[in-house]
Amino acid sequence: MNLKEYLAARIERVERALERWVPPETMAPETIHRAMRYSLFAGGKRIRPVLCIGAAEALGRTPEGIEDAACTLEMIHTYSLIHDDLPALDNDELRRGRPTNHVVFGEAMAILAGDSLLTLAFEVLGKLPHASDGTKAKLVIELATASGTAGGMIGGQVHDMEGEGRPPTAELLEAIHRAKTGALLRGSVRMGAIYAGASPEQLQALSDFGTHVGLAFQIVDDILDVEESSETLGKTAGKDQAQRKITFPAVYGLTRSKIMAESERLAALEALTPFGPGADPLRALADYVVKRKA
């Protein structure tokens, strides 16, 4: 399969869905809608929505409206970036090669833009035009728990903040990364499976895939922060070490981290054994996650 063409077609559907659901910049109060769109349409790779669509396709179908559900993952991801970049958190001024939200719109508006994207994600799930009410409720629970405090994204963020400067142990590293980026990536895969009506066994297999892809993604992210320039990454490189973050290279060194990423990729592929060629996009995405340079 041609991953480039596959990604382009899926991303196009996600972009159109986001365009439909996010209020236009001309709607009052204009500033907040401009701020939401500034970060949402900043050239993100849309990995989470594409994983969501890919999981549904692995089950042999492309359910109508899946891009509406998928785009809520990008709203959550974008809100978390806006809030993470704030001076009180990571204090970052560069994201995807552009000034961060609070640099352009001020801190107050950036906080509210994040809140708005978080709120809008759930509004969209409640309004999904082609899903049953039962599916909507399941997706709301899935998105909320993947982004929440108990094993979800915010929980990982807190572990990460509290870990700064502490001795880097394998246990703390796992607690941080299973939750911080892993939970939402796993949730992306699960939401696609739920939308497509997966059986419990299918949902479990795809969850396992999501867990391993999530870990691979985070290991590679940690490696890129060490090896690549700010220009390539579109965000400040080398920040993990400067902030004494607990990362895979800090705990295991670069060489072993690379082996671990490859091992997670193989485990992700292993989890897809029950699925036929419909899962080839997910397989290609697992490769892409490990081989990306930004």
Next chain:
Amino acid sequence: MNLKEYLAARIERVERALERWVPPETMAPETIHRAMRYSLFAGGKRIRPVLCIGAAEALGRTPEGIEDAACTLEMIHTYSLIHDDLPALDNDELRRGRPTNHVVFGEAMAILAGDSLLTLAFEVLGKLPHASDGTKAKLVIELATASGTAGGMIGGQVHDMEGEGRPPTAELLEAIHRAKTGALLRGSVRMGAIYAGASPEQLQALSDFGTHVGLAFQIVDDILDVEESSETLGKTAGKDQAQRKITFPAVYGLTRSKIMAESERLAALEALTPFGPGADPLRALADYVVKRKA
């Protein structure tokens, strides 16, 4: 009816629901759960959840689990207070007579505690134990739109921020207050009606009630900021004038503002005409909103 007893009984149910749904302080990561609970259990009046329960009771029934739906309104209200109090927004150090969340836990944790309460509200709606999936989806939409940017709470907050220092006009005042506090108070009443299975006519009448109570609430809030001390209010008094906010007293003066609050109270009672004695709690709440001193 005895409003004090009525309120005490309803508030007790809401407190128990919050206690059930919010992770305990002993659950990791502990800090974020402590921060969420610090502001959530800070002696709030629980007006929004009680309006929600009161609206269901006005329809002649006390649906099982209504307090689970109602308590999500307090999560949203509390998240908005935590974020509003941040240095980048209202920069307030006192709330309900105690140091604000960011003063105790730091700005980063306060931002994340707000995000967590917002996320948890939707998780609870997705998991409501006694509601149909159709009701859950409707409640998710209602809560999200009442708190969102287009005519909702965040939209009002942005209008409010952008209005600071501008000439206080009646139009701007209305745009701010219909949304900033009005939308969530109206949404509280509507969520109770939806949970109890209101007919379209009943939902409309209760929405009208909510709109008028919401306006009355905000007018009185503006008046109290001028007339009461910080000690009585449990938050910094006189801030509206200091920040050149657009308030009812600023636009209409104190005397006319008081007449307007009374007029909104009467309009709220008028909207309840179709309902029998089951709506007496809502009637008493409308009185309470106008006569409160904090």
